[in-house]
Amino acid sequence: MNKTIKIISSEEFPRQFMSDASLDFDFLKTPLQIYDLNTTTEYIQIPTPLFRPDYNSIVHVTKGNAKQQVDNEVISITENDVLFVKQGHITAMKEIDQVITGHFVLFEESVLNHILSKQELIQIFATNSVIKLPKETSVWLNSLFCLLGQEFRDENSNIEICYSLMQAAFQKIISSNKELNKTVNRGNEITFTFKELVYKYHSQDKSVSFYADKLKISVNYLNRCIKQTTGIAPKEWINNVSILQSQILLQDLTKDISEIAFELNYEDPSYFGRLFKKITGTTPSQYRSSLE
Secondary structure, three states: OHHHOOEEOOOHHHHHHOOOOOOOOOOOOOOEEEEEHHHHHOOOOOOOOOEEEOOEEEEEEEEOOEEEEEOOEEEEEOOOEEEEEOOOOOEEEEEEOOOOEEEEEEEOHHHHHHHOOHHHHHHHHOOOOEEEOOHHHHHHHHHHHHHHHHHHHOOOOOHHHHHHHHHHHHHHHHHHOOOOOOOOOHHHHHHHHHHHHHHHHOOOOOOHHHHHHHHOOOHHHHHHHHHHHHOOOHHHHHHHHHHHHHHHHOOOOOOOHHHHHHHOOOOOHHHHHHHHHHHHOOOHHHHHHHHO
């Protein structure tokens, strides 16, 4: 059933959200892409609707402010902040200062697998949180991203050099943050895998026991791990993801609300409507009207 959810690729992003971009805008078509924030955001139509990217991304801000929704949370990004967004998680760009500076980096899963260990992957993506960098680290990272941009646009560009620079960026971010630099524990690993499984199977099954079975742990242990690491119970997380997916489907005005409920495996559309209002504060009809 997840095949009905529109997933945006890195190549589709400019077509979807940057329709005013000039023909000479320097779009890259590689597994790893980097753009200057100030130049790129001139063309992005803010706010964007909710969407699911099939790429991972980093936003590094050196000046100015922005707000981005990731899953159910609207996150403020300010000077010297880095935000990571994992592939497949629902996101939307809400606000961006006209004077903002920094970099926007897109990278496919193959890049992550090439440059990060599983522990490093979990350290960075176990939570979609903003990391506040020390000023000197932010300056260092900005210089590295400038080098990465130059290497990509060099006619003799070497992709292995690009990967090495990106690996150095991740290592610097991890080493500069005490929380990220902690050894990954079992709870972090379970939380990371649980989130990935929910995005994959939430339409198929919304029971906590289903995910506990997938992870080969007890329901009680799963509840404890997710609550400790995210502050949210697994059932609430599953419901939040499902309703976020419904918000994407509601952008298609040709579909009835009951049809969307059935696509997401809600047998009772009225229950879907009550859950939607409980989580978002509005009914599906009101949400759809706000999009027009």
